[in-house]
Amino acid sequence: MTTLLTGATGYIGSAVLDALLADGHDVLAVVRSDSAAERVAERGATPLIGDVTDVAWFARVLADTDGAIHAAAPDADPAAFNEAVVDAAVQAYGATGKRIVLTSGVWEYGDGVLADDDPVSPPALVAWRVPIEERLLASAIDAVIVAPGVVYGHGRGLLNLVTDAPVTASGELVLLGDGEQRWSLVHVDDLARLYVVALTNPEAAGRVIASDGAPQRVRAIAEAAAAASGAPGVVAEPADATRERLGAAFADALLLDQSADGAKARSLGWVPERASVLDEVVPATA
Numbered sequence: 531m532t533t534l535l536t537g538a539t540g541y542i543g544s545a546v547l548d549a550l551l552a553d554g555h556d557v558l559a560v561v562r563s564d565s566a567a568e569r570v571a572e573r574g575a576t577p578l579i580g581d582v583t584d585v586a587w588f589a590r591v592l593a594d595t596d597g598a599i600h601a602a603a604p605d606a607d608p609a610a611f612n613e614a615v616v617d618a619a620v621q622a623y624g625a626t627g628k629r630i631v632l633t634s635g636v637w638e639y640g641d642g643v644l645a646d647d648d649p650v651s652p653p654a655l656v657a658w659r660v661p662i663e664e665r666l667l668a669s670a671i672d673a674v675i676v677a678p679g680v681v682y683g684h685g686r687g688l689l690n691l692v693t694d695a696p697v698t699a700s701g702e703l704v705l706l707g708d709g710e711q712r713w714s715l716v717h718v719d720d721l722a723r724l725y726v727v728a729l730t731n732p733e734a735a736g737r738v739i740a741s742d743g744a745p746q747r748v749r750a751i752a753e754a755a756a757a758a759s760g761a762p763g764v765v766a767e768p769a770d771a772t773r774e775r776l777g778a779a780f781a782d783a784l785l786l787d788q789s790a791d792g793a794k795a796r797s798l799g800w801v802p803e804r805a806s807v808l809d810e811v812v813p814a815t816a
Contacts, residue, residue, distance in 0.1 A: 531596045532557075532594070532595045532596050534557075534591065534598040534599070535575070535601065536560050536582055536598075536601055537600070538559035538570045538601075548722065550725075553730075557570075559575040560578050560579075562581065582618070583611060585618045597630065599631045599633075600633055609658040609662065612632070612662050616665060616669075619666070620670075628671075629672040629729055631673075631725055632674070632676070634656075634663060634676065634677040635659070635677055636677050636788060638651075638656050638659055638660060639651065639677070639788065640653065640786065641786055641787050642788065644714070644739060646739050647737065653779070655783045656783065674728040675738065676721075677738065677739045677740065679739070679740055679790060680713045683719060683804070688784070689751070692706065692752050695752065702765040704767050705764055705766050706767065707748075707784075709747060709748040709764065711748055711784075711786060711787040711788075712745040713748060714741040714788050715807045717803075719803070719804070720740075721740050724800045727798050738795050738798070739794065742804060742807075750808070757812075
């Protein structure tokens with residue numbers, strides 16, 4: 531199976547590349563530079579330098595593949611970027627039965643106890659995703675949208691906003707807000723395996739939340755990090771102060787209280803191997 535992958539040099543995409551290769555896929559990795567091409571080739575993929583926002587070009591590339599995973603996350607204008615990917619996929623895949631897996635995020639569900647097929651209620655930061663995804667799901671394409679929880683692992687990801695937070699004069703870690711919000715989380719390696727399931731399992735459809743099933747309060751994560759590092763504890767921060775420190779839109783996403791068990795992913799046979807983010811925090815900060 532020839533699988534096209536975008537974002538193959540990124541945090542999530544590089545893990546997806548390894549998972550695809552381990553599953554026996556021939557991976558065509560679309561990259562934007564010679565250096566990126568060299569990196570993915572060294573890992574076993576076939577690189578192709580190009581611009582996915584060139585819809586006509588990208589549609590031609592997609593037409594010669596058996597399926598695709600879109601894991602790229604550009605720094606600038608992600609809405610236009612994803613619009614172009616969907617435009618090309620609609621042209622290339624149509625009613626062919628070929629599947630594309632698009633990356634989203636758990637934040638688009640808003641606050642609460644979350645189920646995969648719940649209506650979405652995104653904060654401003656990610657509201658742009660919804661119309662693009664709805665257009666894809668309403669098309670003739672066989673599409674799956676993976677919505678990762680807060681991704682962690684290998685010392686990267688948003689977890690560092692908690693474990694490497696600013697400290698007070700007395701050494702306490704500063705929380706994101708009061709820290710009582712729950713985060714639904716997933717280790718990047720487990721997430722990568724879910725992408726392969728989403729691409730290959732004929733029962734996969736619609737939105738699929740990637741969550742290890744063990745949501746944690748931000749306060750608990752920070753307290754574990756503080757204990758492991760010898761810090762005296764943690765201290766709450768007013769929500770408005772968090773917004774001022776990190777920007778209102780980003781802070782409002784980080785302050786969401788979300789609990790997801792990832793039931794649909796498990797129904798497809800995915801079993802996360804990393805049971806709790808706390809297992810990562812303690813050794814990572816000790």
